[in-house]
Amino acid sequence: MAQTPKIAVAMTVNGQDVSARLEARTLLVQYLREGLRLTGTHVGCDTSQCGACVVHVDGKAVKSCTILASQCEGAQVMTIEGLAHGDKLHPMQEAFREHHGLQCGFCTPGMIMTAVDIAQRLGTPDEHTIREELEGNICRCTGYHNIVKAIDAGCQEMAKGQHRQAAE
Amino acid sequence: MYAFTYLRPGSVRGASKALATKENAKLLAGGQTLLPTMKQRLASPDHIVDLSQIDDLKNIEQKGRRIVIGAMATHASVASSALVRDNIPALAALAGGIGDPAVRHRGTIGGSVANNDPAADYPAAVLALGATIHTNKRKIAADEFFAGLFTTALEEDEVITKITFPMPSRAAYQKFRNPASRYALVGVFVAKRGRDIRVTVTGAGSNGVFRWSAAEAALSKRFSVKSLEGLSISASGLNGDIHASPEYRAHLIAVMTARAVAAA
Ligand SMILES: Cc1cc2nc3c(=O)[nH]c(=O)nc-3n(C[C@H](O)[C@H](O)[C@H](O)COP(=O)(O)OP(=O)(O)OC[C@H]3O[C@@H](n4cnc5c(N)ncnc54)[C@H](O)[C@@H]3O)c2cc1C
Ligand code: FES
Ligand code: FES
Numbered sequence: 184m185a186q187t188p189k190i191a192v193a194m195t196v197n198g199q200d201v202s203a204r205l206e207a208r209t210l211l212v213q214y215l216r217e218g219l220r221l222t223g224t225h226v227g228c229d230t231s232q233c234g235a236c237v238v239h240v241d242g243k244a245v246k247s248c249t250i251l252a253s254q255c256e257g258a259q260v261m262t263i264e265g266l267a268h269g270d271k272l273h274p275m276q277e278a279f280r281e282h283h284g285l286q287c288g289f290c291t292p293g294m295i296m297t298a299v300d301i302a303q304r305l306g307t308p309d310e311h312t313i314r315e316e317l318e319g320n321i322c323r324c325t326g327y328h329n330i331v332k333a334i335d336a337g338c339q340e341m342a343k344g345q346h347r348q349a350a351e
Numbered sequence: 352m353y354a355f356t357y358l359r360p361g362s363v364r365g366a367s368k369a370l371a372t373k374e375n376a377k378l379l380a381g382g383q384t385l386l387p388t389m390k391q392r393l394a395s396p397d398h399i400v401d402l403s404q405i406d407d408l409k410n411i412e413q414k415g416r417r418i419v420i421g422a423m424a425t426h427a428s429v430a431s432s433a434l435v436r437d438n439i440p441a442l443a444a445l446a447g448g449i450g451d452p453a454v455r456h457r458g459t460i461g462g463s464v465a466n467n468d469p470a471a472d473y474p475a476a477v478l479a480l481g482a483t484i485h486t487n488k489r490k491i492a493a494d495e496f497f498a499g500l501f502t503t504a505l506e507e508d509e510v511i512t513k514i515t516f517p518m519p520s521r522a523a524y525q526k527f528r529n530p531a532s533r534y535a536l537v538g539v540f541v542a543k544r545g546r547d548i549r550v551t552v553t554g555a556g557s558n559g560v561f562r563w564s565a566a567e568a569a570l571s572k573r574f575s576v577k578s579l580e581g582l583s584i585s586a587s588g589l590n591g592d593i594h595a596s597p598e599y600r601a602h603l604i605a606v607m608t609a610r611a612v613a614a615a
Contacts, residue, residue, distance in 0.1 A: 187354035207357035207399065210386075231387045234453065243427075243456040249386045250457065253357050254379075254403060300452065318533060319451025 194255045196221070197265030205252050212236045212247035215262060223263040223292045227321070234320035237293040237300075238262045244300035246319070263292035266299070274344060275299050275337035284333030286324035294320050294330055302338040310335065352386075353395040359404050363487050363510050366400050371508035373398040378510065380423060380462035383454050408461070408512060411435065416518050418442075422461025422511040426450070429460060439480070441522035441540070441615070445472050448526060450533070461511040464496075467503050467559055469590070470534040474560040475553040476524065479540035482516045499558045519544045521574065523614035525607040527554075529594050536595050537603040539563075541611040543574055550608055555589050555600040566608050576609050 193202035196219060203218055215221045215238070224247055227235030236248040239261040266273035275298050278284070285291045294317075301308065301316045308316070313334050314327070322330060358373070360366045370376050376398035379385055388394040402408060408423035411432045418438055420429060429435055430447030449455055449463075449472050463473040464484065477484070477493045484491045486509045496504050505511070522542040529536045535554035542549050550566040553559075569578045584604050586597035595603070 188356070190357060206354060208352045208354055208389075210352075229390060231383065231390075231454075234451070237453055244453045245456050246453045248390075249382060251357070251379075251382070251386070251399075253359075254382070254401060256359075297452065304452075316452055319453050 190253060192252050192256055194252075194258050194260055196260045197262060203252075207251065207253055209252045210248055211238070211240075211250045211252050211255055211260070214252040215247060215260075221262050221264050225289055225292055227289060227293075232319070232321065233290070233293070234297060235290050235293040237296040237320065239296060239300065242303070244297050261296075263296060266295070273299070274340035275302065275334070278337030278340060279330075279333045282329050282333035282336055284325070284330045290320060290322040290324075294322065294334075298334040298337055299341075301334065302341045305338075307335075307338045307342050313338075352389045353392065355396055356398050357401065358398060359401045361404055363405060363408070363512055366402060366405065366510050367487050367508050369398065369400045370510070373400075376400055378402055378465075380459040380465075381425060381457040382462075383450070383458035384462060384466050384468070402461075402510070410513075413438070414515070418516045418518065419513055420460055420516070421513050423459050424461075426455035426458050426460070426463075427452070430455065438518050439516055439522065441519075441524050441542070442476050442480070442516065445476050445524045445526075445540070448472065448524075460514060464514065465503060465505060465511055467497055467501055468534075469500050469556065469559040470529075470536075470538075470554045472524070472526065472535060472538055472553065475535075475538050475540040475551045476516075477514060478560055478562065479542040479549045479551040480516045480519060480522065481542075481544065481547065481549065482514050484511055485513045485515065486511055497560050502559075517544060521615040523611045525611040525614065527603050527607055531594075537600055537607050539604060539607040539611045541570075541608065541615050543570075543615065546571070548574065550611075552604055555604055557588055557590050563604065563608065570612065574612065574615075576612050579605070579609050579612065 189204040225235035227233035231249045238247045297320050377396035379399045379401045408421040410421045412419050426446045426449045436443040482493050519542040524540045526535045526538040537555045538553040540551045548570045550563045584601050586601040589597035589600045591597040
């Protein structure tokens with residue numbers, strides 16, 4: 184096939200400025216996984232339905248398989264790799280471990296990125312709301328029970344952290 | 352996905368010009384319909400015209416007794432807008448029930464209305480509320496806009512800029528979701544504004560969104576669930592697929608209409 188022209192794209196990923204020349208058709212998830220080797224973000228479907236690829240773009244959960252890298256020009260992107268502080272897991276990651284919110288782990292990065300987005304938007308939602316909010320994240324293993332428990336606990340922890348921050 | 356050339360104009364005029372002059376060009380709004388379609392190679396535009404850098408397309412404002420929503424306003428921003436929630440709560444609730452949170456963070460009202468998917472939610476609201484679609488060229492009344500499956504009155508180089516919604520005195524949307532895709536198997540929007548009563552149906556019509564005039568006439572006598580008693584709609588002209596037969600959809604239309612009136 185003829186070489187397709189490339190375009191310059193620059194964004195911030197997990198706090199680091201990155202730039203590349205990419206084919207226009209490059210999806211954000213392709214750039215993250217293949218360009219930046221950030222393989223924590225997964226691809227579970229071809230139809231924008233599974234949510235394994237969820238990352239944050241400018242602070243909002245989006246499906247990185249359904250946005251072009253070039254649409255993220257100048258954006259702040261956060262992936263699962265950006266959540267922990269060194270060896271210290273993010274409270275939502277810790278909650279998934281504590282509550283056994285995963286089995287094979289394939290859906291987990293997307294679940295956790297969605298969960299952090301839920302906490303940021305809704306604070307400490309009830310169980311029913313958490314289940315509704317997970318509409319775009321599919322898990323083929325767990326049956327969701329422990330995921331919901333983990334998100335509930337993670338939201339509580341994040342809210343406490345906010346109070347601590349506010350008090351300081 | 353096939354290769355394409357990516358364009359990011361800074362104005363509506365620039366976007367329209369690109370549509371008119373570039374071969375096989377398509378607008379990109381939230382990309383929540385277009386990109387999945389391109390990934391499946393069901394669409395293969397040569398030029399993609401990204402609207403995201405045209406800032407004033409995202410505004411939501413009040414003008415007299417109307418709410419004006421920019422074409423690039425996302426489902427999430429409509430759902431959480433205080434203006435929309437206070438004045439047309441049924442519209443905010445509808446937007447908050449589209450897809451999932453990630454889809455709502457990207458998908459836009461303009462993209463949904465331009466796409467006119469027969470199972471999309473927004474067309475039901477636009478038609479029931481008697482909204483007006485503004486483009487770079489003209490204003491189009493909702494009754495003139497939707498023209499069948501995935502078809503609208505838009506011309507090739509026409510860009511939706513905003514949609515104005517008159518405020519109803521009562522309105523509600525009821526969606527019966529397909530348990531797998533969560534799109535509407537049947538969705539009914541009921542709106543009352545003065546003496547104008549509209550009942551619109553999405554998800555069911557083989558020609559896309561439509562008004563159920565018999566229900567509108569019945570409700571004009573008295574806006575109450577009682578007025579709908581015994582009223583049914585014929586299954587001919589309704590969709591049938593593995594999810595629901597035309598007869599089942601006809602039944603659901605009556606049920607969802609009654610629920611919408613009760614909720615309005
Ligand atoms: C998993 C999933 C679940 C979904 N569930 C639902 C649901 O329950 N209900 C529902 O209604 N929808 C649903 N959708 C579709 C979603 O609402 C889309 O956001 C919407 O249909 C298209 O909006 P967009 O901004 O993403 O448009 P795009 O995908 O960017 O564009 C769609 C079409 O509109 C054209 N277009 C875009 N903007 C304009 C404009 N301003 N002027 C003229 N033409 C324009 C484009 O050229 C393209 O042809 C779902 C999508 C996904 C991926
Ligand atoms: S990979 Fe399935 S939604 Fe993105
Ligand atoms: S843990 Fe295996 S898919 Fe969710």
